[in-house]
Amino acid sequence: MCEGVQRLVFDPQQAILLAKLDPANIVGFTAMHPQTVYSQDTAVVAIDKDLLKVKSGQQTETAIWLGGCNPFATYTMQVADLKGTGAIGFEFTDAQNTERFQVFTKFAAGRFTDVILKITRNNAVVLEKSISTNPLPVPSKNSELILQLFGSGLNFLVKDTGLPVNVAQANFNQTLDLRQQEVLHTFQARLLFLLNDGEVSIRNAQSAITTGLGQADIRVITHKDGSPYLDRGRLWYTLSIRGRALDHHLQGVFSLSPSAFDLKLEGIIVFDRQDGLLRNEISSHIFYDDDEKVWRGFTTGFSFAANPKTEKKQIWAIESKTDPRFGFSIMKAKPTNIIGDIEDSHIIYDAAVKKWHMLTCENQNGYKAIILESNKWDGAYKRIAGPVKENSTGTSMQRIGNKWYCFSGSAERKIFIYTYPNLQPAGTLNMDLPPWDAKAGTRVWPNIVTLPDGYPVKYVALMMDRYNYPSLQGPNWTYGALYLYHGSDKPGLKNTR
Structure with missing residues (x-):
């Protein structure tokens, strides 16, 4: 709802x-x-x-x-x-x-x-x-x-x-x-x-x-087991602060009370690859490693677009011993073996199999969800599932009840649900007012979060629409407005198999 x-x-x-x-x-x-x-x-x-x-x-x-x-x-x-x-x-x-x-x-x-x-x-x-x-x-x-x-x-x-x-x-x-x-x-x-x-x-x-022209690429900050990082009674998110084209956005950090819509800009993060430049990458997933007492995650190297002849798009592993959520922060970034047109990575540590699993989107005649696996958080990663048949974006994993599921936005005017970790079709998300209309793009980020007991709702989802900001020229990815949803187990999951 x-x-x-x-x-x-x-x-x-x-x-x-x-x-x-x-x-x-x-x-x-x-x-x-x-x-x-x-x-x-x-x-x-x-x-x-x-x-x-x-x-x-x-x-x-x-x-x-x-x-x-x-x-x-x-x-x-x-x-x-x-x-x-x-x-x-x-x-x-x-x-x-x-x-x-x-x-x-x-x-x-x-x-x-x-x-x-x-x-x-x-x-x-x-x-x-x-x-x-x-x-x-x-x-x-x-x-x-x-x-x-x-x-x-x-x-x-x-x-x-x-x-x-x-x-x-x-x-x-x-x-x-x-x-x-x-x-x-x-x-x-x-x-x-x-x-x-x-x-x-x-x-x-x-x-x-500032908040820029719009916000997108919404990802909750988590612990390494995938549970949301709740601090001061608030959820913490990475959102991209939009500027214009691929290399013109910033990685913002926002917080939100789960039972209100008091979204607050807390800071921005840039990334240091040890090459003398500070990179404004986005589409990041940050998790707190409680065992190592360090902030880690992955970001998508969209800054390659500033020098496309000499740089390649890839996923970068990021790390910081200092809390990067506030003000202006710099996280160290190092390369992974995930090179190519891949984005929207989300990671969890699956203690049952003692493996790190990454759900991400790879461009194979359109972006398609895949799952990668590694023995170490920062790789190397290999594919274990996917690609799915449907167009995918904003992929994320979330526990619903006692089971994990994979969620994906798409160009097909649906939010798809898949099994974890096999990426088999499991249904679509039932929504009363999705963040699109007849004129808007539908490749949104589902971003569903399960809340612990004590909150008035079981699930929260913060999504964006894909309406670009007017008056810009040329390539323009300046969406969007932010939509807050509250959800429950039923009728939130609609079986379409």
């Missing part, structure tokens, strides 16, 4: 603050937010009636320090007023200002006119181009600029009323890869003002970990 639905689009109540410029609460402005002047002339910068005002009658370029640079964060600026001619935006630089990454929107006569990406390497401009993809809305007194970074690409949006409109996008890792660990450790984030007889008023600005 469906209990509720919500879509989190840069939800300000969910944002995890990294840095902030709040003119109404600044004392000692030059110390809190020092300026860098790149031009011969200097703009006038002041705090006036809770606004940051930057004004110049000459051609000036001024940057005002916001905080550290996190290449997987969202940067926002609320614009109260624009006068004259110029540009405003964000820049990310090293301490010597020899490496500069700038994204800014030009304006003239009170209107935004273009969005520019400019990259400087070793004091030389190596890229400067328009990245606009849609007409820019006319700014108002409540316009907000939103720069969504994901290491190898960006979205630039403008919000006034209603949903933010994506007005520019770019991929840039071939020129300057912000996923380099050096960027996280040495770059700074600044507000950028390029004025030519212009004036800008800013209400506030910040960098934060």
Whole structure:
């Protein structure tokens, strides 16, 4: 039974603050937010009636320090007023200002006119181009600029009323890869003002970990036996925070009270393959190994899409001695023998046979569920069941009563149930309001969780729909809204054999 639905689009109540410029609460402005002047002339910068005002009658370029640079964060600026001619935006630089990454929107006569990406390497401009993809809305007194970074690409949006409109996008890792660990450790984030007889008023600005455009790939965090990791009375999930295409998403961590729909963003995780880059992989299953006191799991290497000529898609084994659920976390990643077009992995340790079993999807004329087996959690793995006949996605294993079952979304407008570990057909899931309609895709993640005694329901399922976010160009996997279901043994399982 469906209990509720919500879509989190840069939800300000969910944002995890990294840095902030709040003119109404600044004392000692030059110390809190020092300026860098790149031009011969200097703009006038002041705090006036809770606004940051930057004004110049000459051609000036001024940057005002916001905080550290996190290449997987969202940067926002609320614009109260624009006068004259110029540009405003964000820049990310090293301490010597020899490496500069700038994204800014030009304006003239009170209107935004273009969005520019400019990259400087070793004091030389190596890229400067328009990245606009849609007409820019006319700014108002409540316009907000939103720069969504994901290491190898960006979205630039403008919000006034209603949903933010994506007005520019770019991929840039071939020129300057912000996923380099050096960027996280040495770059700074600044507000950028390029004025030519212009004036800008800013209400506030910040960098934060956000919910992005949508959420998908929902997987409960578990113990190694497959039981849900309940902590503080809450379920814990990995959800992908959506940006645009394959390499533009982030691995988010959310929590949820099983008897409510109070989904809360807790943090994001990136992955270190020991190659100097921080990877924004997704479709992860994380489990806590109570015996070894360590967090482990698997993630799908979607970041290969940033360098498809030199990297292959594969499943990576991930591990962390530190709890990765909160804030900004980095998990170590190492390769497995699971290489190819495989995704959506879910693992349990089956104590009855003393084996690790992984349910996953392999592209064999369409994604199909298979089960792999290993003596060790991190491999090597070999196939023991599958592929199934039906299209598969979001595969997961769950105990229903005293038996384990395998669940899979599909393109066939059904959620399929299979036996464990043989993957024989066992029925389909009976749902009153599935997370799709006649226009929506149906390759959702079933994500069914069995709760212990003491909760008002026996089963909880958090699923997503596959409606993409409007106004983006090109490849676009920005679904979806989130649907909460409560379930019971009957009539939840419908026998279709």
